[in-house]
Amino acid sequence: MSSSSSSSEQPRVITCKAAVAWRAGEPLVIEEVEVSPPQPLEIRIKVVCTSLCRSDLSAWESQSLFPRIFGHEAAGIVESIGEGVTEFEKGDHVLAVFTGECGSCRHCLSGKSNMCQVLGMERKGLMHSDQKTRFSIKGKPVYHYCAVSSFSEYTVVHSGCAVKVHPLAPLNKICLLSCGVAAGLGAAWNVADVQKGSSVVIFGLGTVGLSVAQGAKLRGAAQIIGVDINPAKAEQAKIFGVTDFINSHDLSEPIPQVIKRMTGGGADFSFECVGDTGIATTALQSCSDGWGMTVTLGVPKVKPEVSAHYGLFLSGKSLKGTLFGGWKPKSDLPSLIEKYMNKEIMIDEFVTHNLAFGDINEAFELMREGKCLRCVLHMPK
Numbered sequence: 001m002s003s004s005s006s007s008s009e010q011p012r013v014i015t016c017k018a019a020v021a022w023r024a025g026e027p028l029v030i031e032e033v034e035v036s037p038p039q040p041l042e043i044r045i046k047v048v049c050t051s052l053c054r055s056d057l058s059a060w061e062s063q064s065l066f067p068r069i070f071g072h073e074a075a076g077i078v079e080s081i082g083e084g085v086t087e088f089e090k091g092d093h094v095l096a097v098f099t100g101e102c103g104s105c106r107h108c109l110s111g112k113s114n115m116c117q118v119l120g121m122e123r124k125g126l127m128h129s130d131q132k133t134r135f136s137i138k139g140k141p142v143y144h145y146c147a148v149s150s151f152s153e154y155t156v157v158h159s160g161c162a163v164k165v166h167p168l169a170p171l172n173k174i175c176l177l178s179c180g181v182a183a184g185l186g187a188a189w190n191v192a193d194v195q196k197g198s199s200v201v202i203f204g205l206g207t208v209g210l211s212v213a214q215g216a217k218l219r220g221a222a223q224i225i226g227v228d229i230n231p232a233k234a235e236q237a238k239i240f241g242v243t244d245f246i247n248s249h250d251l252s253e254p255i256p257q258v259i260k261r262m263t264g265g266g267a268d269f270s271f272e273c274v275g276d277t278g279i280a281t282t283a284l285q286s287c288s289d290g291w292g293m294t295v296t297l298g299v300p301k302v303k304p305e306v307s308a309h310y311g312l313f314l315s316g317k318s319l320k321g322t323l324f325g326g327w328k329p330k331s332d333l334p335s336l337i338e339k340y341m342n343k344e345i346m347i348d349e350f351v352t353h354n355l356a357f358g359d360i361n362e363a364f365e366l367m368r369e370g371k372c373l374r375c376v377l378h379m380p381k
Contacts, residue, residue: 011037011080018152019360021068025061027361035154036134038082043159049172050074050150051374052363053179062301065125068143072098073178074150075171085159093165095178097329098146100160114328119160122147128158163333173347184211186325187295196220198268205233207350207373209273210240217241230370256285272296277306290316350374
């Protein structure tokens with residue numbers, strides 16, 4: 001990394017290494033990129049660790065906005081701050097998050113929602129503040145992903161999309177709370193509000209689905225059924241609380257019939273963690289008449305419309321969606337970190353691989369082949 005400024009001067013452009021996606025589905029290329037200084041209300045972060053989420057993989061395979069720097073589960077250290085930033089200072093340990101909390105919009109003030117109207121999901125590959133990028137290669141812009149872009153040694157984020165963390169919290173573990181683990185726990189606790197003794201079925205046993213299982217177990221669910229097409233998930237899922245495993249490829253009858261038989265009429269809570277709207281319908285069919293709730297967490301690559309017979313809703317079932325498990329990042333993530341530090345929730349068990357940043361394409365292959373939960377990428381020291 002090189003910089004054209006001294007510590008006594010205002011932040012200036014940094015040159016560092018980043019994994020750049022040039023085309024959909026093609027291997028990422030480690031490139032020298034220029035990272036602009038943080039603008040007003042922004043901070044520049046030295047990324048320490050970043051983990052690969054399935055959303056990164058899906059976007060890399062299917063989207064058309066390139067060149068781009070993916071990555072959104074990340075932890076690092078504040079390198080510099082922009083004008084007007086009072087919450088952070090150089091040297092602070094932080095999590096970067098893909099959805100922010102401005103603290104003043106209707107949703108932030110409502111107490112009912114984490115859908116910040118100012119710093120919500122950014123889909124154009126640009127910064128929230130000025131609709132420009134902070135990355136470039138030889139003067140040409142490189143697009144962001146989810147306003148984080150952590151597959152770079154340095155990145156710039158809005159200060160409302162970062163959370164200050166305790167300096168003793170291990171960054172190589174808590175980076176998972178930037179998305180997947182927090183999303184699953186929140187779906188079980190905040191959205192479904194799983195009750196003691198209830199029955200739960202989870203479709204998709206990746207990091208998000210297994211985090212739902214962990215959350216349901218901690219709430220005292222009596223039966224936690226996991227559904228996946230990967231038989232290797234059967235033993236792995238037990239660690240997080242799954243009591244029964246179903247490989248849907250092995251069934252000779254519709255999944256909802258199997259679930260209803262196992263639960264005595266349908267699950268109290270059903271979670272779709274795959275990103276498949278057809279499975280969202282199956283999940284809705286698998287929950288109980290009268291009170292069954294289905295929560296969908298996955299982000300579909302194709303066919304975004306959900307199709308369901310109106311009779312499912314007349315029978316008293318409900319379908320809810322959630323982003324980031326309902327957590328407000330600045331308000332709520334510190335409490336999750338505290339729970340981890342107190343050994344009240346598991347994070348370490350989700351980290352199946354630790355890789356050097358230069359091996360990022362190996363991480364993508366492991367994810368694509370279903371051979372990992374989370375690969376944590378470690379930046380050069």
